[in-house]
Amino acid sequence: MDTADAELHGTHGGEGMTLIGWTLRAWRCWLLLACLCCPLWAVAFERAELVLPPGTERVALAPQLAYHHDAEDLDDLATAWRRVDGGEMMPLPDGVDAFGFQRGTFWFHARVVNREVHEPRWMLVQEYPLSDEVDLHVRYADGRVLHFAGGDHRPFASRAVRYRHPNFSFELPVGEPVDLLVRVRSQSSMQVPLQLYTPKAFTEVSRDAQLAIGLYYGIMLALFFYNLVLWLSLRDASYFWYLCHVSAFGLVLFTLNGLGFEYLWPHAPWMADHMVPISICLALVAMLQFSRTFLELPRRWPHGNVLLLALMAFFVLFGIASIWLPLRISTPVASRAVLVGVVGIVIATIVVLRRGYAPASLLLLAWSMFLLGTAAFTLLAFGLLPKNFATEYGVQIGSALEMLLLSIALGHRYAALRQENLRITAEANLRLERKVAQRTQEVRSALLRLEDAHARLRDSSRRDGLTGLYNRSWFREAFRDLAQQAKHSGTPLAVLMIDLDHFKSINDRHGHLAGDDCLRWAARCIGRILRPHDALLARFGGEEFVVAIPDCGLAEAGVIAEAIRYQLGDEACPSGQTRIRVTASIGVHVLDPQADTDLDDVLGSADCALYAAKANGRDCVELSTAG
Numbered sequence: 362m363d364t365a366d367a368e369l370h371g372t373h374g375g376e377g378m379t380l381i382g383w384t385l386r387a388w389r390c391w392l393l394l395a396c397l398c399c400p401l402w403a404v405a406f407e408r409a410e411l412v413l414p415p416g417t418e419r420v421a422l423a424p425q426l427a428y429h430h431d432a433e434d435l436d437d438l439a440t441a442w443r444r445v446d447g448g449e450m451m452p453l454p455d456g457v458d459a460f461g462f463q464r465g466t467f468w469f470h471a472r473v474v475n476r477e478v479h480e481p482r483w484m485l486v487q488e489y490p491l492s493d494e495v496d497l498h499v500r501y502a503d504g505r506v507l508h509f510a511g512g513d514h515r516p517f518a519s520r521a522v523r524y525r526h527p528n529f530s531f532e533l534p535v536g537e538p539v540d541l542l543v544r545v546r547s548q549s550s551m552q553v554p555l556q557l558y559t560p561k562a563f564t565e566v567s568r569d570a571q572l573a574i575g576l577y578y579g580i581m582l583a584l585f586f587y588n589l590v591l592w593l594s595l596r597d598a599s600y601f602w603y604l605c606h607v608s609a610f611g612l613v614l615f616t617l618n619g620l621g622f623e624y625l626w627p628h629a630p631w632m633a634d635h636m637v638p639i640s641i642c643l644a645l646v647a648m649l650q651f652s653r654t655f656l657e658l659p660r661r662w663p664h665g666n667v668l669l670l671a672l673m674a675f676f677v678l679f680g681i682a683s684i685w686l687p688l689r690i691s692t693p694v695a696s697r698a699v700l701v702g703v704v705g706i707v708i709a710t711i712v713v714l715r716r717g718y719a720p721a722s723l724l725l726l727a728w729s730m731f732l733l734g735t736a737a738f739t740l741l742a743f744g745l746l747p748k749n750f751a752t753e754y755g756v757q758i759g760s761a762l763e764m765l766l767l768s769i770a771l772g773h774r775y776a777a778l779r780q781e782n783l784r785i786t787a788e789a790n791l792r793l794e795r796k797v798a799q800r801t802q803e804v805r806s807a808l809l810r811l812e813d814a815h816a817r818l819r820d821s822s823r824r825d826g827l828t829g830l831y832n833r834s835w836f837r838e839a840f841r842d843l844a845q846q847a848k849h850s851g852t853p854l855a856v857l858m859i860d861l862d863h864f865k866s867i868n869d870r871h872g873h874l875a876g877d878d879c880l881r882w883a884a885r886c887i888g889r890i891l892r893p894h895d896a897l898l899a900r901f902g903g904e905e906f907v908v909a910i911p912d913c914g915l916a917e918a919g920v921i922a923e924a925i926r927y928q929l930g931d932e933a934c935p936s937g938q939t940r941i942r943v944t945a946s947i948g949v950h951v952l953d954p955q956a957d958t959d960l961d962d963v964l965g966s967a968d969c970a971l972y973a974a975k976a977n978g979r980d981c982v983e984l985s986t987a988g
């Protein structure tokens with residue numbers, strides 16, 4: 362197992378049952394078992410000397426390490442050497458080289474004898490990048506002592522190889538015992554997984570680890586830029602929070618890998634220390650906010666929304682507090698809270714999923730991948746799973762799959778939203794079309810009613826209110842058309858002027874209402890006579906009526922006029938209990954279709970004939986003699 366992986370999750374050894382804590386504990390156990398079993402490290406489990414037999418390329422110092430914890434920070438280098446020489450150093454407790462967060466200074470000692478004749482030069486690598494100060498003192502058999510300094514409180518450039526783990530390069534003369542005394546001081550977790558490598562082995566191991574890390578961050582970057590483009594074009598808040606989540610989670614791993622110190626803040630020890638809890642808090646805030654937005658919690662599960670908001674508030678406040686809090690408090694609390702945050706998200710996801718929100722299933726799968734990857738790595742560390750690529754890089758694979766699935770989930774959610782939008786738009790269009798059709802129908806029927814009303818109004822404006830006949834003004838219009846038609850067709854057009862006789866005396870004798878009855882009755886009688894003739898009948902005014910008969914000569918018109926006169930005089934008009942005798946004088950004129958005669962002249966001619974009839978004693982028909 363590449364111990365770079367242990368950094369991802371094992372920075373806070375001994376601080377509790379978080380995912381990170383479990384992983385670290387498992388790593389320690391595995392390391393112990395591996396040290397006991399590996400034939401390469403063919404050394405007796407005693408602290409005498411660590412012999413490097415021929416063919417050795419790498420070896421962990423843990424089984425042969427002795428240590429002393431100077432909690433009060435009292436010992437100087439001479440005192441430490443005295444303890445080494447006096448046999449006062451203790452073996453590692455249970456062979457585990459991680460002590461959690463501790464005060465003071467730790468001294469570690471191992472005596473190494475190099476039997477590999479081809480490798481006089483070796484490298485000691487502290488495979489935990491977050492230690493503040495790591496000092497290596499190498500004492501040779503001739504009493505010569507060399508000092509090397511490393512750790513993230515020392516300039517990055519001072520490392521033997523520019524690599525994320527503190528490393529030291531020195532000679533191990535063949536067959537000669539050499540004392541390695543390592544002094545470690547750190548506010549971070551006290552972990553000292555010291556490994557000896559030949560330069561060749563170190564190059565190969567670091568190359569493989571860098572490749573794995575590069576692949577991992579390559580995937581992260583691809584996902585980041587892919588979703589950045591999507592966010593810029595779609596402007597969906599979920600994409601923005603996803604970007605924050607990927608960035609912040611990447612920052613956590615970057616810090617834990619030691620890459621933050623190597624590339625981002627090589628001259629800022631404070632950042633190297635405090636970015637662990639701060640980046641964890643940032644990652645969790647982004648993760649929670651992303652989940653809230655993705656799951657549409659305010660709408661779908663308000664209580665869950667409050668829960669996640671509370672968790673976010675905690676991480677925001679704790680992230681700020683981490684600036685001042687000592688690392689031995691901020692880092693373990695933040696890493697424990699990660700589990701609480703993830704559990705909160707998983708619960709919210711399950712609730713929303715059970716409420717029928719399908720895209721939540723991908724979110725659940727994504728978190729499952731993350732947990733599965735971490736679990737695989739943990740089981741490997743406990744020896745319950747075989748070591749292979751999937752188990753060894755479980756955390757990276759799990760988190761990469763998680764990010765990938767989250768990205769797919771975003772796409773799925775967007776597609777679902779678009780589908781929903783299309784459905785809503787289609788429904789709205791349908792509703793709109795129905796409404797438009799309904800409104801059109803209403804407008805159409807209103808128009809019909811209006812047209813009808815208009816027609817009735819126009820008709821009533823043409824009609825005389827008492828008799829129901831056309832009035833004088835409409836007659837003039839209609840007569841003009843008839844005259845025009847007669848002119849075009851060359852047929853005669855007869856005009857009859859009918860005036861009831863002595864109507865004033867009827868009114869005087871029987872009253873105006875009876876007079877009205879007489880007018881209505883006369884109108885009906887005249888209309889009855891004219892029915893077969895397609896004639897135009899109108900009340901000309903007062904007790905006077907006018908008739909136009911198309912295609913009717915003077916003789917025929919005279920006959921019709923006689924029929925009218927006869928009809929009126931023949932019957933008495935019934936009015937209440939009385940019957941009133943009504944007679945009429947009629948003047949007849951026929952329009953010469955060839956002559957360009959004025960309408961008023963025509964009517965005047967008919968009127969003259971009427972006057973003639975009156976003059977002749979009334980109740981008679983007089984034919985016009987006008988040409």
Ligand SMILES: Nc1nc2c(ncn2[C@@H]2O[C@H](COP(=O)(O)OP(=O)(O)OP(=O)(O)O)[C@@H](O)[C@H]2O)c(=O)[nH]1
Pocket residue numbers: 827860861862863864865866868872873874875876877880902903904975979
């Ligand atoms: N009841 C009633 N009388 C009307 C109406 N319009 C006009 N008259 C009356 O008709 C009478 C017409 O009288 P005149 O013009 O003197 O004509 P006349 O009495 O019929 O005499 P001649 O036409 O010469 O036979 C007047 O008394 C009007 O008041 C109407 O709508 N109803």
